[in-house]
Amino acid sequence: xxxxxxxxxxxxxxxxxxxxxxxxxxxxxxxxxxxxxxxxxxxxxxxxxxxxxxxxxxxxxxxxxxxxxxxxxxxxxxxxxxxxxxxxxxxxxxxxxxxxxxxxxxxxxxxxxxxxxxxxxxxxxxxxxxxxxxxxxxxxxxxxxxxxxxxxxxxxxxxxxxxxxxxxxxxxxxxxxxxxxxxxxxxxxxxxxxxxxxxxxxxxxxxxxxxxxxxxxxxxxxxxxxxxxxxxxxxxxxxxxxxxxxxxxxxxxxxxxxxxxxxxxxxxxxxxxxxxxxxxxxxxxxxxxxxxxxxxxxxxxxxxxxxxxxxxxxxxxxxxxxxxxxx
Amino acid sequence: xxxxxxxxxxxxxxxxxxxxxxxxxxxxxxxxxxxxxxxxxxxxxxxxxxxxxxxxxxxxxxxxxxxxxxxxxxxxxxxxxxxxxxxxxxxxxxxxxxxxxxxxxxxxxxxxxxxxxxxxxxxxxxxxxxxxxxxxxxxxxxxxxxxxxxxxxxxxxxxxxxxxxxxxxxxxxxxxxxxxxxxxxxxxxxxxxxxxxxxxxxxxxxxxxxxxxxxxxxxxxxxxxxxxxxxxxxxxxxxxxxxxxxxxxxxxxxxxxxxxxxxxxxxxxxxxxxxxxxxxxxxxxxxxxxxxxxxxxxxxxxxxxxxxxxxxxxxxxxxxxxxxxxxxxxxxxxxxxxxxxxxxxxxxxxxxxxxxxxxxxxxxxxxxxxxxxxxxxxxxxxxxxxxxxxxxxxxxxxxxxxxxxxxxxxxxxxxxxxxxxxxxxxxxxxxxxxxxxxxxxxxxxxxxxxxxxxxxxxxxxxxxxxxxxxxxxxxxxxxxxxxxxxxxxxxxxxxxxxxxxxxxxxxxxxxxxxxxxxxxxxxxxxxxxxxxxxxxxxxxxxxxxx
Numbered sequence: 056x057x058x059x060x061x062x063x064x065x066x067x068x069x070x071x072x073x074x075x076x077x078x079x080x081x082x083x084x085x086x087x088x089x090x091x092x093x094x095x096x097x098x099x100x101x102x103x104x105x106x107x108x109x110x111x112x113x114x115x116x117x118x119x120x121x122x123x124x125x126x127x128x129x130x131x132x133x134x135x136x137x138x139x140x141x142x143x144x145x146x147x148x149x150x151x152x153x154x155x156x157x158x159x160x161x162x163x164x165x166x167x168x169x170x171x172x173x174x175x176x177x178x179x180x181x182x183x184x185x186x187x188x189x190x191x192x193x194x195x196x197x198x199x200x201x202x203x204x205x206x207x208x209x210x211x212x213x214x215x216x217x218x219x220x221x222x223x224x225x226x227x228x229x230x231x232x233x234x235x236x237x238x239x240x241x242x243x244x245x246x247x248x249x250x251x252x253x254x255x256x257x258x259x260x261x262x263x264x265x266x267x268x269x270x271x272x273x274x275x276x277x278x279x280x281x282x283x284x285x286x287x288x289x290x291x292x293x294x295x296x297x298x299x300x301x302x303x304x305x306x307x308x309x310x311x312x313x314x315x316x317x318x319x320x321x322x323x324x325x326x327x328x329x330x331x332x333x334x335x336x337x338x339x340x341x342x343x344x345x346x347x348x349x350x351x352x353x354x355x356x357x358x359x360x361x362x363x364x365x366x367x368x369x370x371x372x373x374x375x376x377x378x379x380x381x382x
Numbered sequence: 383x384x385x386x387x388x389x390x391x392x393x394x395x396x397x398x399x400x401x402x403x404x405x406x407x408x409x410x411x412x413x414x415x416x417x418x419x420x421x422x423x424x425x426x427x428x429x430x431x432x433x434x435x436x437x438x439x440x441x442x443x444x445x446x447x448x449x450x451x452x453x454x455x456x457x458x459x460x461x462x463x464x465x466x467x468x469x470x471x472x473x474x475x476x477x478x479x480x481x482x483x484x485x486x487x488x489x490x491x492x493x494x495x496x497x498x499x500x501x502x503x504x505x506x507x508x509x510x511x512x513x514x515x516x517x518x519x520x521x522x523x524x525x526x527x528x529x530x531x532x533x534x535x536x537x538x539x540x541x542x543x544x545x546x547x548x549x550x551x552x553x554x555x556x557x558x559x560x561x562x563x564x565x566x567x568x569x570x571x572x573x574x575x576x577x578x579x580x581x582x583x584x585x586x587x588x589x590x591x592x593x594x595x596x597x598x599x600x601x602x603x604x605x606x607x608x609x610x611x612x613x614x615x616x617x618x619x620x621x622x623x624x625x626x627x628x629x630x631x632x633x634x635x636x637x638x639x640x641x642x643x644x645x646x647x648x649x650x651x652x653x654x655x656x657x658x659x660x661x662x663x664x665x666x667x668x669x670x671x672x673x674x675x676x677x678x679x680x681x682x683x684x685x686x687x688x689x690x691x692x693x694x695x696x697x698x699x700x701x702x703x704x705x706x707x708x709x710x711x712x713x714x715x716x717x718x719x720x721x722x723x724x725x726x727x728x729x730x731x732x733x734x735x736x737x738x739x740x741x742x743x744x745x746x747x748x749x750x751x752x753x754x755x756x757x758x759x760x761x762x763x764x765x766x767x768x769x770x771x772x773x774x775x776x777x778x779x780x781x782x783x784x785x786x787x788x789x790x791x792x793x794x795x796x797x798x799x800x801x802x803x804x805x806x807x808x809x810x811x812x813x814x815x816x817x818x819x820x821x822x823x824x825x826x827x828x829x830x831x832x833x834x835x836x837x838x839x840x841x842x843x844x845x846x847x848x849x850x851x852x853x854x855x856x857x858x859x860x861x862x863x864x865x866x867x868x869x870x871x872x873x874x875x876x877x878x879x880x881x882x883x884x885x886x887x888x889x890x891x892x893x894x895x896x897x898x899x900x901x902x903x904x905x906x907x908x909x910x911x912x913x914x915x916x917x918x919x920x921x922x923x924x925x926x927x928x
Contacts, residue, residue, distance in 0.1 A: 115692035116795050138694055159636065172644060173613045188888045189881065192862035194793040196610065196825040198599045198648050199863040199873075199880055200907065201889045205612070205644030214640070226694035248668055248734055269736030299636040303554040339556070342635035352638030357628040362640050364895040369888070382639030 064187055067106035067122060068179055068218045074103050075216055077185040080377045083216045085154025086126060088147035089294065091348070092158050093211045097378035105153045105218055109133040117195060117224045118176060123153025123217035139224040142168040146294040153217040159209025163289060164263065166339045167251040172208035174223045180207060180215035183370040193221050206365075212376040214369045228265035232275060235261045236283035240338040241306065246277055253338035254289055257308055260338075261289055292335050296349030302341040308334070354382050448478050448491020450536050456493055459514045463494055463538070466506045470497040470544075481539045482532075484524040485586075486872055489532030492539040499544045501561075501619060501627060501657030508655070509625035511538050511901060519903040520655040522562065522591030525584075526598060527789055528870030530650045534905050540655060542593045548572055549658065555633050557616050557660045562593025569661070578663035581608035584866070585774045596656050599648030601866030603699035603730075603773070606824040608664060610866065612647040619658035620646060623897035633660055645892070650868050651903035653896040667698070667732035671742050672766040676723035676755040680704060683725035684799040686752040687823045690729070691796060693744050699730040700824025701773050704803070706783075707820045714779040717772040723755055727823065728773055776820040777831065783816060784833035788845050790852050794861035796826045805855040806830045813844040827865035828856065854879060869907045877909050 075081055082096040083103055106122035109130060114137035121130060127143045127150050134140055143155050144162020154160075161171045168174075177191035190203035207215055231251075240255040243262055252263035262278060264271045275285070333346040343349075354362070362382055366373075449456045456473075463471035472478075472495045483489040493516065498504045504520075511518040517537035524531055533539050546563035553576055560569060566587040570579040583602035584590055594600070596618070601610045608614075617631040631643030646653050677683040687700060703711065705724050712719040719726060727749075731741040746757050760766040780787045794802045803819060810817035810832060821829040830852055834841050853863060853876050863873045863880050877886055890908050 113795070113797070115688045115797060117691060159641075169609065169613055172641065173609055182888065186884055189885050190889070192793070192880065193860060194795060194826055194862050194865070196601060196605070196793050196822070196827050196865040197862045198601075198610075198866055198868050200869065200877060200886070201892055202599070202612065202644055202648050203889065203892065205641050206892070208641060208644075209636075210640050226696060229694075248665060266734060267737035267740050269740075270734035273734065273736065297636060299632075299634045299638075301555055301633045302635075303552075304634075337635070340635045341633075352636070354637070354639045355628055357622070357626050358630070358639060358642060361622070361628075361642060361895060365640060365892065368891045368895050 064179065064189075065106070065110060065122075065219060067108070068181075068187055071103070071106050071216075071218045072181045072185050072187050075181045075185050078372075078374065080374050081216070082376045082379075083123075083153065083157075083212050085124065085151035085157070086147065086149035088145065088150045089154065089158050089160065091295075093351075093376075093379040093381055095378065096376050100377060103216070105151070105216065107151070110219075112137070112224075114139055114224075118193065118221055119224050120177075120193075120219065120221045121152060122219055123151065123156070125152050126150065127152060127155060134224060135227075137224075138227045140227050141174055141222050141224055143171060143174075146292050152220060152222070156208050156217060156220065157210065157212045161340075161342075163254060163292060163337060164251045164265075165337065165342075166253060167249055167265065168225065172205050175204045175208060175220055176223055177221040178204040178207055178217060179219040180217050182215050183372060183375055187218065188215060191221070195223055209381070211379045211381045213366060213379055213381050214375065216375060230268040230271040231263070231265045232271050233261060233263050233286045233288055234275060234278055234283040235259060235286040236278070236281055238278075238281035238283065240336075243278060243281065243283070244339050246281075247274055250274070252289070254292070255305070255336045255338050256290065256334060257332050257336075259290075261286070263289070290335060293333065293344045293346040296345035296347055298334075298343040298345055298349045299352055300341040300343060302339050305336050305338060305341060305343070308332075308336060308343070351380060351382070358382075448482075448533075448536055449493050455514065456536075459510070459516055459538070460494055462510045462513070463496060463507065466510065467496055467498065467503060470499070471495075472497070481521060481524075481541070484521070484526045484529065484531040486527045486529040486532070486870065489529070490534055491536070492533035493536040495539045495541060497541050497544050501545070501621065504540060504545075504655055504657050505621045505625055505627050507538060507540055508621050508623065512623075512625055512899070515899075515901070517901045517904045520562070520593065520597070520651050522594030522597070523565070523586075523589050525586040525590045526594060526868065526870065527791065528598075528864065528868040528872040530597065530868050530870035530903070530906055531594075532871055534871075537904075542591060542655075545593075545657065551576065551663075552633075553578070553663070556663045557633055558663060559658060559660050560592055561658055562591060562596070562656050564592050566590050566592060566595060573663060576663075577666050579666055580661055581605070581614050581664040582611045585777070592659060592661065593656055596647055596659060597650050598866070598868040601822070601827070603701055603822060605866075606700055606822065607696050607698040607732075612644060614662045614664070615643060615647055615659055616662055617660035618643055618646060618656045620654045620656050622654040623899070623902040627657070631660075648868070649893075650870060650907050652893055652907055654902060667734075667738075669735040669738040670698075670730065670732040670766070671738050672760040672769055673727075673729045673731075673742065673745055674719070674756075674758040674760075674769055675727040675729065675745070675749045676720045677725045677727070677752065678723060678755060679753070680725045680803060681800040682752045682754075683727055684796075684803070684823065686727060686748055686754070687799065688796045689748045689752065690745055691824065693748060695731075695741050695744050697729050697741070697745075697824060698732040699728065700822070701728040702726070702819070702821055702823035703728070703773070703776065704819040706816070706818045707776055710779045710782045710818070711772045711776050711820075713782060715768070715772045715775055717768045718758075719772055720755065728769060773820065776818075780818055780831055780833050783818075784835050786834050786836045787818075788832045788834070788849060790828070790830045790832070790849055791864050791867040792853055792856035792861050793825065793827045793865040794856050794859045796823075798859040798861070799823065799826060799828075802828065802855055802859050802861070806852055809848050809851045809855065813848040815841075815844060815848055822865070825865070826861070850876070871906060874905075874907060874909050877907075 105124035107124035545561040
């Protein structure tokens with residue numbers, strides 16, 4: 056028995072499933088830009104690569120179907136002529152769609168566009184039996200069955216290896232402007248209507264405004280009294296460690312930042328002040344990007360037991376990314 | 383057949399009995415039969431074995447009516463629940479009757495109805511149910527349209543109506559902690575002074591609960607731009623089927639581990655019961671414009687929908703009504719809908735003033751290119767509210783033509799809207815039914831209403847068959863089973879139209895990780911081979927719309 060979606064599995068996906076096979080430890084390699092997340096896979100783990108290529112893009116449907124091995128850059132290039140985008144925004148151009156999703160790496164515009172998992176409509180993954188599993192659905196709205204795509208995002212390939220995804224696309228904003236200043240980022244957040252990004256290093260604040268040109272100008276004018284000025288782009292964002300905090304708790308970073316920023320004020324290539332304290336925080340989100348590694352977050356013993364049960368049922372022989380710790 | 387059999391059969395089909403339900407000898411043999419499993423580990427029960435079909439609901443009413451037929455067992459269960467809840471554990475016929483069905487179907491009676499006032503009481507009820515091997519399910523306002531809250535197998539119904547506190551509004555973190563019984567619109571009303579709202583807005587938002595929105599991953603007209611419920615839930619306090627209480631997700635940016643929160647939202651009560659939620663607050667838009675466009679050709683209207691999206695616009699809502707819907711709505715609310723039009727589009731744009739003004743012009747241009755009759759831009763909030771009143775009352779207004787309706791919910795690619803709509807009309811004609819279409823055109827989410835009079839002999843079968851044909855037509859056009867109502871009972875047996883056996887098996891494995899004993903809202907979502915003969919009757923209640 057097979058459903059209508061199952062009938063349409065791409066040959067490259069079937070080939071990937073064959074490559075994953077039915078036995079032996081296996082890990083999927085993307086752009087290796089965040090290979091350290093969750094720790095490296097165990098020695099002797101066989102490496103495979105997910106298929107790549109943009110297979111279907113219908114601008115009026117605002118969806119795109121691609122292989123998980125497609126680089127984010129290639130996807131962006133494909134969508135550009137239709138003036139659309141998938142706001143993944145990885146810190147490294149070589150990142151792949153599957154890698155971004157498996158690691159759950161939302162980009163710096165999450166404040167406006169949401170978590171990357173909210174952009175995933177359908178997944179096809181290869182399970183520990185080497186079989187292709189389809190979950191979610193191809194349409195922009197769907198509640199048919201359990202939301203396995205969200206479970207897979209951020210699971211570091213420990214429950215299944217992403218082979219193909221259908222993503223939601225968004226129209227590219229007509230205007231886009233970065234501003235920088237020394238003002239309180241929390242005040243800027245309260246002042247603006249749905250800004251795309253507010254980044255802060257403890258002393259400097261960067262704001263990204265996107266949308267209609269008149270609106271970008273008007274919102275920008277609101278920030279001028281706070282001392283914000285136009286700048287070319289965001290600061291360089293460290294990608295070694297991601298620290299998860301409540302948005303309001305970012306304020307506790309101020310004290311430590313004041314000491315560090317006084318000692319160092321060098322600038323990034325684009326002329327913007329560079330993160331002095333070794334971190335850049337996403338205001339309104341609560342994420343702190345650090346230059347050094349950050350200890351893995353913990354979860355409750357009840358959740359850990361559930362996650363263990365999920366892993367045990369979906370990958371009983373522990374062959375998918377053995378050694379990687381998703382929690 | 384005693385009701386308890388339904389639950390036992392399900393467990394047997396899933397390969398094992400729960401710890402508190404000792405398998406029979408035959409079940410035991412089947413459990414240990416290696417022929418049913420490639421691997422010695424029972425967890426690797428890789429072959430999806432559909433259980434024997436359970437009897438239709440209508441034949442499940444035992445003389446005791448909503449009990450297991452084992453009077454001693456029922457009495458012991460009730461005694462334990464009474465010890466916890468006092469007179470908030472109810473088993474009188476009247477109240478059990480009230481909870482027989484939700485917005486969808488004629489169901490069966492629960493054994494006991496519980497009205498907890500705290501999350502701890504919910505956990506206590508679940509632990510008692512486990513001790514008695516009794517299924518349980520949560521119920522919000524009962525507006526669900528897919529039968530997710532219909533009690534099957536003489537379960538304990540855990541009504542969340544008294545869990546209705548807005549615990550904390552935390553503007554700094556842009557979240558509110560709420561209990562599941564808080565009504566959707568009540569939350570946005572309470573937030574109004576702060577300038578924020580809860581974005582999901584099902585048409586039933588005056589009466590539906592946040593807990594129900596979470597269970598079904600509900601949508602609503604404004605989800606086109608803002609996303610469905612899951613995008614607006616940061617954290618969930620959940621009572622698991624084990625009786626333990628835990629927290630999924632978090633207010634922090636990237637909670638550790640698998641996204642159990644994302645998995646739980648939309649799981650229709652089969653993975654536990656949410657007792658508290660941190661919902662995200664969306665700032666109210668500074669500018670809003672609502673337009674009504676009329677067309678004398680449905681296909682022009684549908685083409686305009688695609689063209690608006692293709693022009694790079696994401697309206698906050700993009701709704702369509704066909705001629706029959708316009709007629710009945712106009713007669714009911716007198717909003718000035720053009721009754722001679724073949725279709726109208728209700729388009730709402732919100733955001734900052736510049737983008738909204740530019741959007742209005744784009745919509746106007748697109749509409750004119752598609753031979754629009756009139757472009758009516760609501761002049762003020764009261765006109766805007768009137769236009770929306772028409773849309774949100776459409777389902778109730780169906781009572782003007784027939785006393786009963788069956789409301790469907792499928793999604794198709796926007797480019798296939800016209801073709802599938804034409805099929806819907808053809809299907810309705812073929813079964814001698816009346817189809818009315820009022821739907822979320824912007825995301826291709828169809829809501830065909832089949833209006834009928836249940837007193838006509840044989841009409842049930844025709845409605846049922848027509849519904850199935852509509853689902854099949856939607857899926858054949860590259861669509862899905864449900865956009866926002868969920869699977870529940872109504873579409874459980876259609877899951878195979880969309881998913882392969884291995885896909886469904888994988889979903890079942892995930893459910894088993896949460897509920898190995900099959901006590902949490904059993905027989906929902908994942909097909910088990912059972913059928914439900916009365917799954918489509920719908921009297922028209924005002925306030926129970928999509």
